[in-house]
Each structure stands twice: as C-alpha cells, then as structure tokens.
Amino acid sequence: xxxxxxxxxxxxxxxxxxxxxxxxxxxxxxxxxxxxxxxxxxxxxxxxxxxxxxxxxxxxxxxxxxxxxxxxxxxxxxxxxxxxxxxxxxxxxxxxxxxxxxxxxxxxxxxxxxxxxxxxxxxxxxxxxxxxxxxxxxxxxxxxxxxxxxxxxxxxxxxxxxxxxxxxxxxxxxxxxxxxxxxxxxxxxxxxxxxxxxxxxxxxxxxxxxxxxxxxxxxxxxxxxxxxxxxxxxxxxxxxxx
Amino acid sequence: xxxxxxxxxxxxxxxxxxxxxxxxxxxxxxxxxxxxxxxxxxxxxxxxxxxxxxxxxxxxxxxxxxxxxxxxxxxxxxxxxxxxxxxxxxxxxxxxxxxxxxxxxxxxxxxxxxxxxxxxxxxxxxxxxxxxxxxxxxxxxxxxxxxxxxxxxxxxxxxxxxxxxxxxxxxxxxxxxxxxxxxxxxxxxxxxxxxxxxxxxxxxxxxxxxxxxxxxxxxxxxxxxxxxxxxxxxxxxxxxxxxxxxxxxxxxxxxxxxxxxxxxxxxxxxxxxxxxxxxxxxxxxxxxxxxxxxxxxxxxxxxxxxxxxxxxxxxxxxxxxxxxxxxxxxxxxxxxxxxxxxxxxxxxxxxxxxxxxxxxxxxxxxxxxxxxxxxxxxxxxxxxxxxxxxxxxxxxxxxxxxxxxxxxxxxxxxxxxxxxxxxxxxxxxxxxxxxxxxxxxxxxxxxxxxxxxxxxxxxxxxxxxxxxxxxxxxxxxxxxxxx
Numbered sequence: 001x002x003x004x005x006x007x008x009x010x011x012x013x014x015x016x017x018x019x020x021x022x023x024x025x026x027x028x029x030x031x032x033x034x035x036x037x038x039x040x041x042x043x044x045x046x047x048x049x050x051x052x053x054x055x056x057x058x059x060x061x062x063x064x065x066x067x068x069x070x071x072x073x074x075x076x077x078x079x080x081x082x083x084x085x086x087x088x089x090x091x092x093x094x095x096x097x098x099x100x101x102x103x104x105x106x107x108x109x110x111x112x113x114x115x116x117x118x119x120x121x122x123x124x125x126x127x128x129x130x131x132x133x134x135x136x137x138x139x140x141x142x143x144x145x146x147x148x149x150x151x152x153x154x155x156x157x158x159x160x161x162x163x164x165x166x167x168x169x170x171x172x173x174x175x176x177x178x179x180x181x182x183x184x185x186x187x188x189x190x191x192x193x194x195x196x197x198x199x200x201x202x203x204x205x206x207x208x209x210x211x212x213x214x215x216x217x218x219x220x221x222x223x224x225x226x227x228x229x230x231x232x233x234x235x236x237x238x239x240x241x242x
Numbered sequence: 243x244x245x246x247x248x249x250x251x252x253x254x255x256x257x258x259x260x261x262x263x264x265x266x267x268x269x270x271x272x273x274x275x276x277x278x279x280x281x282x283x284x285x286x287x288x289x290x291x292x293x294x295x296x297x298x299x300x301x302x303x304x305x306x307x308x309x310x311x312x313x314x315x316x317x318x319x320x321x322x323x324x325x326x327x328x329x330x331x332x333x334x335x336x337x338x339x340x341x342x343x344x345x346x347x348x349x350x351x352x353x354x355x356x357x358x359x360x361x362x363x364x365x366x367x368x369x370x371x372x373x374x375x376x377x378x379x380x381x382x383x384x385x386x387x388x389x390x391x392x393x394x395x396x397x398x399x400x401x402x403x404x405x406x407x408x409x410x411x412x413x414x415x416x417x418x419x420x421x422x423x424x425x426x427x428x429x430x431x432x433x434x435x436x437x438x439x440x441x442x443x444x445x446x447x448x449x450x451x452x453x454x455x456x457x458x459x460x461x462x463x464x465x466x467x468x469x470x471x472x473x474x475x476x477x478x479x480x481x482x483x484x485x486x487x488x489x490x491x492x493x494x495x496x497x498x499x500x501x502x503x504x505x506x507x508x509x510x511x512x513x514x515x516x517x518x519x520x521x522x523x524x525x526x527x528x529x530x531x532x533x534x535x536x537x538x539x540x541x542x543x544x545x546x547x548x549x550x551x552x553x554x555x556x557x558x559x560x561x562x563x564x565x566x567x568x569x570x571x572x573x574x575x576x577x578x579x580x581x582x583x584x585x586x587x588x589x590x591x592x593x594x595x596x597x598x599x600x601x602x603x604x605x606x607x608x609x610x611x612x613x614x615x616x617x618x619x620x621x622x623x624x625x626x627x628x629x630x631x632x633x634x635x636x637x638x639x640x641x642x643x644x645x646x647x648x649x650x651x652x653x654x655x656x657x658x659x660x661x662x663x664x665x666x667x668x669x670x671x672x673x674x675x676x677x678x679x680x681x682x683x684x685x686x687x688x689x690x691x692x693x694x695x696x697x698x699x700x701x702x703x704x705x706x707x708x709x710x711x712x713x714x715x716x717x718x719x720x721x722x723x724x725x
Contacts, residue, residue: 079632082631083628087622102632
C-alpha cells in the first residue's frame with residue numbers, strides 16, 4: 001500500500017463525564033478499507049466523527065495527507081472526505097438530484113451542469129436514475145442510503161467514512177447497501193467503516209480495528225483479528241456475534 | 243437597540259423622504275373630535291382653533307400643517323418639539339404651565355354635565371359615586387379626579403357620549419361648546435344648567451420658543467380688539483348647531499329604515515366611506531412592510547441565536563439579541579410605538595407610516611425570531627451534520643438546508659403572528675396615523691353612531707384575515723407536496 005491518508009496520533013475525546021476515545025493511534029492508507037468493530041459504547045462512532053471534526057478532539061493530533069487538520073480550512077478539508085450516516089440524513093426538502101448536486105455546486109467544485117451530469121451518472125450506476133426527481137420520503141431505506149453514498153461520492157472525496165450505514169435499515173434492505181460498499185472497496189476507494197456486520201467486514205476489509213472502552217484492543221487482517229483472535233475480550237465478542 | 247434603530251431610521255428617513263424645510267411652516271396639533279373648536283370636515287380639519295391659527299400664521303408669513311392626534315398626546319408633541327403649537331381647546335392649568343407656555347386666553351369655557359333625560363342627577367352634588375365619563379387629559383378629567391372621584395377616561399369625547407347613551411355611564415363631563423353640540427344631536431340627552439367649573443382656553447407653545455409665543459400673542463390681542471375673534475367663534479357655533487339639526491334621528495321609523503338611514507349617514511354622506519378606504523390602505527401598507535421588516539429581523543436574530551447555541555460563537559451578538567427579545571416582548575406595542583414616535587424621533591420630521599412600519603416591524607421581529615428559532619431547533623441535528631460533512635459552511639448549510647425546512651415547520655405559527663400583527667396595527671391611532679380603526683373613529687366622531695362604523699371596521703379586518711388564512715393554507719399545501 002502507498003501514502004497515508006490519515007495519521008492519527010494519541011487521539012482522545014472526552015465528554016463531560018466519559019472518555020469516549022482514549023489515546024488512539026493508527027494510520028489509514030490510500031486504497032485501504034478499514035473496518036472498525038467492537039461492542040456498543042466502545043467509542044467507534046466518536047472516533048470516526050473525530051476524523052472529519054464533527055467532534056472536536058480533546059487531545060492528540062490528526063494528520064490528513066501529511067497536514068495537521070487543525071491548521072486546515074475546515075470546509076476545504078471536509079470537501080475531501082465523504083460521510084455516510086446511520087440515518088442517511090438526506091435533505092427532505094430537495095429532490096434526489098438536488099441532494100446530490102447541492103454540495104458540488106455550492107462549494108464551487110463543479111458548475112451546475114457538470115454536477116448534474118455527475119449526479120445522473122452516479123444515479124444510473126446504482127439504478128435509481130428514474131428517481132432523480134423524487135423526494136427522499138418516496139424512497140425505501142436502502143435506496144436512501146445508496147443515494148446518501150453517491151451524494152458523498154459526488155464530491156470526489158479521498159476517503160469515505162461510514163457510521164453504521166446499515167444499522168437503521170430493515171434486514172431485506174441491508175444487502176443492496178453492502179453490495180454498493182463492496183463495489184467501492186473493490187474499485188480501490190479508501191474507506192473507514194464503523195459497523196456491526198462482522199461477516200461483511202471479514203469479507204471486504206483490508207484491516208479490522210477492534211475497539212473497546214475507547215481504545216484499540218487489536219488491529220490486523222480479518223484472519224488474525226476475527227478468525228484467530230488472541231485477546232480474550234476479542235474472542236468473547238466474536239463468539240457472541242458470529 | 244435604540245441607537246441601532248435610530249441610525250437605521252435616520253438613514254431610511256433621509257433616503258426615502260429627504261429633508262423638509264421647516265423654516266416657514268408651523269405644525270399645529272389638535273384632537274379633531276371637539277366641535278366646534280376642531281373637527282374633521284370632508285378632507286380637512288376645521289373649527290375655531292384651526293381658523294384662528296391659520297389667520298395668525300398668514301399674518302406672520304407661515305404656512306400651517308395641521309396634525310390630528312389623541313388629546314393626551316398634543317402637549318407632549320409640543321413639548322418634544324414634534325409640533326410648534328397645540329390648539330385643541332386646551333384649558334390653562336398650573337400643571338400644564340410647567341410643561342408648556344400658554345398664549346393669552348381666547349375664550350372662557352365651562353365644563354358642563356351631560357346626562358340622560360330621565361337621569362336622577364340634578365346637579366354637581368349628585369355626581370358622587372356615579373359613573374362619570376370624561377375625555378382623557380381634559381380639564382373635566384382632572385377636575386372630576388380631584389374633586390369627585392375616579393372617572394372613566396375615554397380617548398375621545400364622542401366615545402364617552404356613546405357610552406352614556408348605551409347606559410354604560412351616568413354622566414359625561416366635557417367642555418360647554420362640544421357638550422351643546424352633542425346634546426342637540428342626541429334627543430335622549432340633556433345638559434345640566436349649572437356648569438361644573440369654569441376655565442380659560444389658550445394655545446400652547448414650547449417653552450423653548452418665546453419668540454413665537456410673543457408673535458402669536460400680539461396677533462391674538464389685535465384680533466380680540468377688532469372683534470374678529472368673536473365673529474370666528476360665533477360663525478363656527480352657528481354652522482355646528484345647523485348641521486346638528488340635520489343629524490338628529492327621528493324616532494318614528496322602522497328598524498330597517500333606521501339601519502338604512504344610518505348606513506346613509508355613516509358611509510354615503512360626504513363620501514365618509516373614503517375614511518375607511520384610505521384607512522384600509524394605510525393599514526395594509528403598514529402591515530405589509532412591517533411583516534417584511536419583521537421577517538428580516540426575525541431570521542437574522544434566529545440565526546445568530548441558533549449559531550451561538552450550536553457553535554458557541556457570536557456570544558456578544560447573542561447577548562444583544564437576548565436584550566432585544568426581552569425588551570420588545572416585555573413591553574406593549576403601543577408603548578413602543580409611542581416611544582419611537584415621541585422620544586426617538588422627537589427632533590426629526592418623519593412620516594408616520596414609516597414610524598408605524600418600523601415600530602411594528604421591530605415588535606414583530608422579536609416574535610418571528612423566536613418562532614423561527616423553534617423551527618430551527620426542530621430540524622434534525624443530522625441535517626446540519628450532513629451539510630457540514632459535505633464541506634458546506636455553517637451559513638451555507640443554514641441557508642440551503644436548515645432554514646427551508648424550519649420555515650415550512652413554522653409556517654402556521656408565522657401566519658398566526660402576521661394575523662396578530664395586522665390587528666395590532668389598529669393602535670396606530672395613538673400617533674394619529676389614520677389607519678382603518680382610526681378611519682372608523684373619525685366617522686363615529688362625525689355621526690355619533692357607534693354601531694355601523696365599528697361593525698364595518700370589524701368586517702374589513704375579518705375579511706383580510708380570512709383571505710390571509712386561505713393564502714397560507716395554499717402555501718402550506720404546496721410546500722407539503724415537496725416531500
């Protein structure tokens with residue numbers, strides 16, 4: 001693998017009473033699909049949200065393509081990341097098409113015409129071109145999440161962050177979202193995914209990070225972390241979920 | 243807020259109206275519901291006081307602008323410099339002498355007692371513990387307050403007379419000349435022969451303007467000596483007692499005929515309906531621009547406050563907004579309107595419609611701000627996060643994502659606020675702006691009929707509100723479709 005997209009050093013995030021992320025250090029390389037797993041409340045989501053500064057870190061450093069993110073223009077920095085949320089967060093007052101072109105146009109990344117062309121291509125790719133003039137509430141959960149993913153892709157980001165993208169979906173909708181994510185991973189998209197879909201993670205991840213109580217317990221290939229865990233806590237977790 | 247609005251308004255005033263040359267113009271204030279001294283006749287204010295002032299001004303080389311306002315404001319207007327001279331059948335009292343300078347008295351008047359024909363009240367001695375109506379701020383008011391008991395204070399004399407007719411009062415105490423007119427027009431009323439008290443009428447001028455006072459006094463004395471003054475007073479008393487005979491309603495008519503007559507007198511005669519039409523236009527004008535100003539202020543304040551809540555920035559602006567909200571929501575709109583007109587704009591000559599727009603706009607802005615802030619808070623937190631994650635700035639996310647959703651959520655509440663605002667503008671009469679309600683008041687003061695003018699005014703407001711609600715319903719439906 002090549003250059004580091006993210007270098008995270010001693011990242012800590014404290015809320016008033018709890019330390020959600022405690023002294024975490026790791027790298028994310030270009031083209032890597034990193035899956036972050038672990039029990040509920042282990043700080044996975046907070047860690048992910050620190051990466052695009054939706055949470056302001058209490059301590060430690062984050063470097064993005066070699067630069068300290070604190071010194072970057074926050075909007076310019078975020079334009080290079082895509083974020084996919086558990087609850088999709090599509091804009092209900094806009095059509096699907098407008099949801100996708102809003103950010104590229106407003107940030108002057110593309111003209112309205114270019115953005116519209118990109119949006120149409122992406123919609124065709126996920127088979128929802130005929131929904132371009134529909135509103136989010138007219139779509140199923142799976143469709144919404146796939147639109148949310150291509151909305152992030154329309155910004156042509158260096159990395160996609162997924163915060164439990166399938167947790168709010170009905171079981172029959174999970175497959176279509178995972179298929180799209182797998183396609184992206186196969187295309188070489190850099191991804192950081194917080195998920196409870198351990199089986200999916202095992203099949204797609206280049207690397208698994210196991211977190212508990214705000215710390216990285218172990219990190220490595222799916223084989224070493226999931227199939228042959230050494231740490232007793234990790235072993236216990238996987239024996240329960242698999 | 244006061245400094246801010248002063249600057250804003252001064253700029254706006256200069257921009258829209260330019261500077262008026264006040265050097266050769268006298269502004270006279272009066273309460274034009276006091277015949278024969280002053281009353282509205284057709285388009286202009288006529289009567290003994292306007293006539294005397296116009297004649298004096300002509301001789302001094304001034305032009306005169308006459309403004310109509312409630313009696314409790316006329317002395318304040320002179321005191322604050324908004325007007326040069328108050329001529330409104332004003333009685334000279336020690337109290338008033340402390341605030342303004344008086345000219346030599348031009349008439350000696352009596353305070354008379356009006357009662358119903360069948361009233362048990364025979365003299366001033368019977369007034370104790372009775373319900374007595376007065377015109378607020380008049381000598382009758384202070385005499386009754388000091389010597390008899392708390393009276394019921396009406397903004398205008400005709401309202402007090404109407405209340406007496408309706409049985410809400412036992413007696414009305416007002417100046418002799420108007421009292422005679424009212425009694426001659428209402429067959430059910432009579433005057434007690436013995437006056438309650440005597441008094442002198444004079445014009446009031448600001449204490450800062452002794453020169454004007456001297457000039458007026460010189461002319462006034464000349465008019466007195468030549469007998470001109472007496473003939474003016476006689477002339478106006480005559481035309482008023484003539485017109486009063488026309489206005490008397492005879493009793494042997496059916497209900498329908500009387501309604502028809504009343505309709506004729508209140509609306510058709512002398513094109514009186516034009517007071518309602520013109521007032522209606524002013525009301526719409528004030529409401530429309532106040533709504534726009536309120537939305538601008540409301541959105542700005544709501545965004546500043548939400549930004550401070552969500553990001554912890556803009557602390558000072560947030561503080562100012564909180565002060566604005568507390569002050570505006572904590573005081574009545576009438577008081578705000580009068581403060582803006584009499585205090586903030588005391589030294590500038592500014593259009594009253596503009597003052598009303600600014601006052602109601604600033605007032606409405608506070609309510610709109612809290613409504614919209616509620617709407618912003620009701621939008622899911624994830625919406626802002628999604629916008630920011632895509633690299634949009636806070637303002638961009640607010641403008642493109644949050645506010646459109648917030649606006650849709652609060653549309654019913656906003657609509658309600660604008661309906662309230664429309665009706666609140668009915669207090670514009672306090673600064674003598676002739677809005678719809680004031681238009682109805684003028685008709686009432688001319689016809690001494692409370693029923694039809696009030697009903698007409700109410701129906702017009704009602705029609706506008708029904709129309710507004712209907713339009714809002716359509717807008718709501720259209721916005722709902724986009725989901």
